[in-house]
Amino acid sequence: MSENKNFTLAVVPGDGIGPEVTTEALKVLDAVAAQHGVTFERTEYDLGARRWHATGETLPDAELEEIRKHDAILLGAVGDPSVPSGVLERGLLLKLRFTLDHYVNLRPSKIYPSVGSPLANPGEVDFVVVREGTEGPYVGNGGALRVGTPAEIATEVSVNTAYGVERVVRDAFARAQARPRKKLTLVHKNNVLVYAGHLWKRTVDKVAEEFPEITVDYLHVDAATIFLVTDPARFDVIVTDNLFGDIITDLAAAISGGIGLAASGNINPDRTAPSMFEPVHGSAPDIAGQQKADPTAAILSASLLLDHLGLTEAAAAIEAAVTADIEERTGAVRTTAEIGDAIAKRAAG
Amino acid sequence: MSENKNFTLAVVPGDGIGPEVTTEALKVLDAVAAQHGVTFERTEYDLGARRWHATGETLPDAELEEIRKHDAILLGAVGDPSVPSGVLERGLLLKLRFTLDHYVNLRPSKIYPSVGSPLANPGEVDFVVVREGTEGPYVGNGGALRVGTPAEIATEVSVNTAYGVERVVRDAFARAQARPRKKLTLVHKNNVLVYAGHLWKRTVDKVAEEFPEITVDYLHVDAATIFLVTDPARFDVIVTDNLFGDIITDLAAAISGGIGLAASGNINPDRTAPSMFEPVHGSAPDIAGQQKADPTAAILSASLLLDHLGLTEAAAAIEAAVTADIEERTGAVRTTAEIGDAIAKRAAG
Numbered sequence: 050m051s052e053n054k055n056f057t058l059a060v061v062p063g064d065g066i067g068p069e070v071t072t073e074a075l076k077v078l079d080a081v082a083a084q085h086g087v088t089f090e091r092t093e094y095d096l097g098a099r100r101w102h103a104t105g106e107t108l109p110d111a112e113l114e115e116i117r118k119h120d121a122i123l124l125g126a127v128g129d130p131s132v133p134s135g136v137l138e139r140g141l142l143l144k145l146r147f148t149l150d151h152y153v154n155l156r157p158s159k160i161y162p163s164v165g166s167p168l169a170n171p172g173e174v175d176f177v178v179v180r181e182g183t184e185g186p187y188v189g190n191g192g193a194l195r196v197g198t199p200a201e202i203a204t205e206v207s208v209n210t211a212y213g214v215e216r217v218v219r220d221a222f223a224r225a226q227a228r229p230r231k232k233l234t235l236v237h238k239n240n241v242l243v244y245a246g247h248l249w250k251r252t253v254d255k256v257a258e259e260f261p262e263i264t265v266d267y268l269h270v271d272a273a274t275i276f277l278v279t280d281p282a283r284f285d286v287i288v289t290d291n292l293f294g295d296i297i298t299d300l301a302a303a304i305s306g307g308i309g310l311a312a313s314g315n316i317n318p319d320r321t322a323p324s325m326f327e328p329v330h331g332s333a334p335d336i337a338g339q340q341k342a343d344p345t346a347a348i349l350s351a352s353l354l355l356d357h358l359g360l361t362e363a364a365a366a367i368e369a370a371v372t373a374d375i376e377e378r379t380g381a382v383r384t385t386a387e388i389g390d391a392i393a394k395r396a397a398g
Numbered sequence: 399m400s401e402n403k404n405f406t407l408a409v410v411p412g413d414g415i416g417p418e419v420t421t422e423a424l425k426v427l428d429a430v431a432a433q434h435g436v437t438f439e440r441t442e443y444d445l446g447a448r449r450w451h452a453t454g455e456t457l458p459d460a461e462l463e464e465i466r467k468h469d470a471i472l473l474g475a476v477g478d479p480s481v482p483s484g485v486l487e488r489g490l491l492l493k494l495r496f497t498l499d500h501y502v503n504l505r506p507s508k509i510y511p512s513v514g515s516p517l518a519n520p521g522e523v524d525f526v527v528v529r530e531g532t533e534g535p536y537v538g539n540g541g542a543l544r545v546g547t548p549a550e551i552a553t554e555v556s557v558n559t560a561y562g563v564e565r566v567v568r569d570a571f572a573r574a575q576a577r578p579r580k581k582l583t584l585v586h587k588n589n590v591l592v593y594a595g596h597l598w599k600r601t602v603d604k605v606a607e608e609f610p611e612i613t614v615d616y617l618h619v620d621a622a623t624i625f626l627v628t629d630p631a632r633f634d635v636i637v638t639d640n641l642f643g644d645i646i647t648d649l650a651a652a653i654s655g656g657i658g659l660a661a662s663g664n665i666n667p668d669r670t671a672p673s674m675f676e677p678v679h680g681s682a683p684d685i686a687g688q689q690k691a692d693p694t695a696a697i698l699s700a701s702l703l704l705d706h707l708g709l710t711e712a713a714a715a716i717e718a719a720v721t722a723d724i725e726e727r728t729g730a731v732r733t734t735a736e737i738g739d740a741i742a743k744r745a746a747g
């Protein structure tokens with residue numbers, strides 16, 4: 050990958066604070082790219098609430114095929130209260146994740162000593178959640194009958210396959226193997242969701258045989274939320290399904306410095322399609338356009354993007370710049386652009 | 399209800415620490431019953447891991463029909479690692495909840511000033527979660543094909559009906575109406591689980607019209623976990639589905655003094671069958687039989703039981719005794735029985 054000096058990037062700024070934080074992420078990306086002798090040729094895609102209101106479109110297939118031709122995707126945030134709930138999530142964000150086979154939704158959590166945690170004694174927190182991204186209750190396999198009547202019935206089907214579970218479990222084990230603590234925790238609810246839960250449990254037990262150095266444990270999702278607030282330092286790599294992963298990664302972000310710092314990668318490890326990088330936070334329409342958003346999560350997402358493209362030094366330069374910036378935060382209010390400028394300067398330096 | 403001086407109680411001590419904490423809950427119940435001129439005639443049911451190992455039975459229908467004849471059920475805890483995951487949960491605990499139509503799973507959360515919270519600044523926390531108890535992903539409507547092969551597929555179906563959602567939503571509104579802050583928060587994930595989510599949202603919006611004094615808001619479950627650690631004081635009454643309720647009530651317990659204090663009622667508000675009261679915690683086999691378990695959650699569950707039977711003064715006496723006991727906790731280690739004795743003495747005094 051290191052011969053490829055010119056990468057193509059599809060950029061989806063999206064809604065709310067999405068465009069603002071994306072601007073800063075690209076600023077920082079450019080700053081390190083220059084230092085590491087690579088360039089990013091960008092194409093911006095106007096997708097999200099504005100587009101939907103104007104044209105009724107969420108993500109036309111032809112445009113998805115254009116996006117597919119890029120080396121990676123950087124996304125800001127998607128969603129607006131003016132759009133019925135689910136339209137943009139299902140029609141745009143999840144369409145990208147599912148069609149481009151982003152089966153590893155990677156969400157690291159780290160407590161920076163200088164950033165306050167809502168926990169009194171968080172301890173040393175440094176774990177990563179490997180959330181499955183293409184199955185589970187997110188598949189959109191549901192329906193409703195007699196809508197709006199007293200006889201309405203609505204269903205949602207969680208679909209789990211050995212194919213889908215095994216590939217994400219393997220990825221999680223490989224990540225655990227590369228980390229010093231070598232620990233993997235499966236989070237599910239196999240005492241109630243017995244069919245899906247037993248598939249997950251059996252798969253982890255089976256793949257574990259190939260990774261004898263990894264310590265494996267299992268937690269029900271409800272118990273996992275307890276440990277995330279009483280002993281988050283116990284976690285190293287967590288592997289879990291799409292819905293449980295959604296829930297626990299927001300909680301993980303909250304206990305480790307807040308959603309303003311939480312980055313994510315929607316990764317296609319087989320590289321059959323571009324991976325997509327985005328902050329865990331949403332579009333926060335209440336503060337949009339006011340330069341109040343913290344772009345750090347978007348900037349750290351750009352670091353995950355570089356790492357995925359094999360540009361590990363450039364990725365590390367961003368991470369180091371963010372860490373240095375965070376450590377010097379005084380509580381003084383900075384604009385979105387000021388934070389981006391400060392991190393870009395450090396990353397380039 | 400106040401003419402009925404003799405109540406019948408089905409007692410299921412269960413597994414692990416279940417019998418120990420149940421003994422203390424009954425001790426306290428007897429202490430206040432005597433003071434309030436009522437008696438509880440108890441029948442104990444030997445259900446759980448021991449019984450399953452001995453006979454292969456979880457809960458025979460004939461025994462369920464016996465249990466049904468009582469005024470209420472007190473349960474300790476169910477589950478043991480020696481039993482395959484799901485067997486006792488589905489065959490015993492969930493069978494009771496579903497067959498006896500416990501559609502309101504009531505779980506109060508309160509921070510006692512003297513009890514440490516893992517949160518640095520929890521604020522004044524006093525909310526109640528109304529968790530739906532008879533529908534959602536808990537219905538057991540799933541299956542698996544080609545189990546153990548690379549072509550395995552496992553599904554779990556969340557079933558939601560207007561009938562089931564509306565009755566629990568009405569109950570939650572009525573509870574909010576009776577509380578000073580008069581606030582109700584619906585927790586769901588209606589941007590992804592659009593069929594079930596929209597049924598819940600529409601139902602809350604419709605019932606809200608009959609409760610003009612109630613302030614209503616909506617949170618996605620992932621965002622709710624953030625607020626539970628950053629601003630739990632914002633919650634008053636939360637209404638949510640069976641699975642989301644399971645997850646957020648463990649988190650709620652963790653932030654408010656721990657799972658040792660969290661009580662719950664599985665309530666049939668129509669009184670077509672007895673309601674069941676149990677601590678939120680599990681059977682904790684690692685500390686079973688050692689007098690190490692905190693019986694407070696079981697004791698508070700007995701208070702919820704009294705309240706449900708209309709014995710509000712007796713219920714309040716237990717709550718006051720628990721509060722007084724908690725406020726004087728010094729950190730000195732007490733046995734399960736010592737805690738029960740201390741609370742029983744206060745409650746009777």
Ligand SMILES: CC(C)[C@H](C(=O)O)[C@@H](O)C(=O)O
Pocket residue numbers: 128138142295329589590620
């Ligand atoms: C916006 C929503 C569809 C999305 C999800 O549920 O995955 C978000 O919460 C996330 O975690 O990226």
Ligand SMILES: CC(C)[C@H](C(=O)O)[C@@H](O)C(=O)O
Pocket residue numbers: 240241271477487491644678
């Ligand atoms: C034991 C289990 C089936 C149960 C549940 O998931 O409801 C428990 O976690 C609870 O919250 O009461």
